[in-house]
Amino acid sequence: MKIAMIGSGYVGLVSGACFADFGHTVVCIDKAEGKIEALNRGEIPIFEPGLDALVAENVKAGRLSFTTEFSGPVSEADVVFIAVGTPSRRGDGHADLSYVYAAAREIAESVKGFTIVVTKSTVPVGTGDEVERIMRETRPDADIAVVSNPEFLREGAAISDFKRPDRIVVGIEDERAREVMTEVYRPLYLNQLPLLFTTRRTSELIKYAANAFLAMKITFINEIADLCEKVGADVQQISRGIGLDGRIGSKFLHAGPGYGGSCFPKDTLALVKTAQDNDSPVRLIETTIAINDTRKRAMARKVINALNGDVRGKKIAILGLTFKPETDDMRDAPSISIIQALQDGGARIFAYDPEGMEASKAILDNVTYGNSPYDIAEGAEAVVIVTEWNQFRALDFQRLKSVMAKPLLVDLRNVYTPDEVKRHGLAYASIGRGTSA
Ligand code: NAD
Known part of the structure; x- marks a missing residue:
């Protein structure tokens, strides 16, 4: 052909x-x-x-x-x-x-x-x-x-x-x-x-229904994660506990900083508009969008809270900028809102991403880029994992601790367990683990 x-x-x-x-x-x-x-x-x-x-x-x-x-x-x-x-x-x-x-x-x-x-x-x-x-x-x-x-x-x-x-x-x-x-x-x-x-129309709608459902699933577990933090439960175990049910499925149940990327944000919004125009609103998706929009700045507040409510003048090291690992795509990445909110609070932002730094330079102002996690952690009061690249999955905690001004890891992707980080003497905050972090 x-x-x-x-x-x-x-x-x-x-x-x-x-x-x-x-x-x-x-x-x-x-x-x-x-x-x-x-x-x-x-x-x-x-x-x-x-x-x-x-x-x-x-x-x-x-x-x-x-x-x-x-x-x-x-x-x-x-x-x-x-x-x-x-x-x-x-x-x-x-x-x-x-x-x-x-x-x-x-x-x-x-x-x-x-x-x-x-x-x-x-x-x-x-x-x-x-x-x-x-x-x-x-x-x-x-x-x-x-x-x-x-x-x-x-x-x-x-x-x-x-x-x-x-x-x-x-x-x-x-x-x-x-x-x-x-x-x-x-x-x-x-x-x-x-x-x-x-049919052609059904096919077109299948794509939006699929993306909207996935965005809703992520948003669901994110809200459950917030509840976990309030009531002393662990979202990782809840994901496993519900995901093993074949009717639910284990994928897209990872709590995190909110969905981003070049598809979910724009496709959920477009579906809402189509539905409104046809007098058949999709309220679950309208709510999904609203929850996800506020979540990103809420993640910045999580970092600020971990630093005792004040980031003015403090150096914060951001690990991962792209909306997910293994891509250079920065479109609608959660890192953008998180960094801007931290900057609004007066933080000095240093960042490292294996593939996304070039694209990030065109989007974010006043960010200093480095060559490795340890490079940007020098003198930082917090290291924040925003994107779960493989190279952030086995950080040398002793090395991090030795270069940071204060040893604090904020893990927005739950890459680590609270025990292993604390064992190395770093303070730790993560998502939806009300029991221990
Ligand atoms: P992209 O921005 O990476 O690529 C689009 C390309 O089209 C650009 O290179 C642009 O120069 C080119 N272009 C625009 N107008 C043109 C024209 N008139 N003639 C020739 N070239 C033209 O976008 P993408 O991420 O590849 O997404 C493309 C479509 O696929 C979108 O509708 C997106 O929603 C959908 N989609 C994307 C993904 C994904 O993961 N990126 C997954 C599934 C579906």
């Missing part, structure tokens, strides 16, 4: 490289010239484990290439994927579909012969109808089928998620698309992974 992938970001680049690895011929297209130039020099513009090798192999095999030009690759493609961004629209929180619609117009101008146009971007229910309308208006003669195929990969584990997904959801309105989409995902289909065909 010949595939054109419009948008070469976290989703487009990973999907494009994986489709090429399945044996398809893929051209990744992006408007950002710098990104395409870098890819053509063999550089990967984002950090995603394993992506550099996968891209290099498939480029070498002649199955994967990069360009800023639409016309050639789109006219030759059997399938064109749209994987451009759909951020929150400034002001009202609806999904900003301008990139999707711009891509639809450009695709329409170039398609030749029967072509499947697939929206992989996360888009509100009904967007496929509008993409189809725009394309038919631009090119009344074009023979197209517009399909929805939302992506469920997680940054940091994107390649294995793409190659071994729990399910593939495909929403179609034109029966001709069924065979082509089955062919696109053939290697996964042969491995008996569930390929769920449904």
Whole structure:
């Protein structure tokens, strides 16, 4: 199959490289010239484990290439994927579909012969109808089928998620698309992974329902964690105690500083807006958003309380900036609100992240970056774990203690147990462990 992938970001680049690895011929297209130039020099513009090798192999095999030009690759493609961004629209929180619609117009101008146009971007229910309308208006003669195929990969584990997904959801309105989409995902289909065909609108809504449910699950355990702190219970054991129930499941029950990232915040908000517009409000999700929004600054208050209510002039070392480990993505990371709230209290912020510091520099002011946890802990009155990178899971506590002004570890990811930290002579605060921390 010949595939054109419009948008070469976290989703487009990973999907494009994986489709090429399945044996398809893929051209990744992006408007950002710098990104395409870098890819053509063999550089990967984002950090995603394993992506550099996968891209290099498939480029070498002649199955994967990069360009800023639409016309050639789109006219030759059997399938064109749209994987451009759909951020929150400034002001009202609806999904900003301008990139999707711009891509639809450009695709329409170039398609030749029967072509499947697939929206992989996360888009509100009904967007496929509008993409189809725009394309038919631009090119009344074009023979197209517009399909929805939302992506469920997680940054940091994107390649294995793409190659071994729990399910593939495909929403179609034109029966001709069924065979082509089955062919696109053939290697996964042969491995008996569930390929769920449904209508386009249902498919679009599945993606939002999935993300909203996961965001709600995280928020649920975060509130239980707060209650644990008040009543002297341990949220880690509660997660285990409820997660072993097959109806609940153990995943997404880790209490922490609140969800962030490029998907949950914007997708929950967009679902709320769609639901309100359709006179069918999703109040559970409205509440989830409100709870999560206040949680991040509450995490800063946790740090301030651990420092006896005053951080003015104090040096605080932040370990981890990205919204989760194994990515360089800083979009809506909890670290942003936490750091800003600490700065509002007068703290001096030093930070270290294995991959996120470049992106962080464009977002946060007045932060001093260091080369290691020990580097930034020098003279600090608190070390705060915000993102649970593996290299923060085995900190040398003696070394930390020896360089810090006062030995205090605030662990917003419950990486450690209170006993092991206290044994090394550091004060310790964590999430939802009312019994001991
Ligand atoms: P991204 O910002 O990393 O990438 C989007 C790319 O599209 C950018 O490189 C941009 O230059 C390019 N682009 C924008 N308009 C274009 C146009 N008209 N023509 C060509 N290129 C254009 O975004 P992302 O994280 O890859 O997300 C893409 C979509 O996938 C979003 O809808 C997102 O919600 C969804 N999604 C993301 C993830 C994730 O983990 N990042 C997971 C599942 C779904």
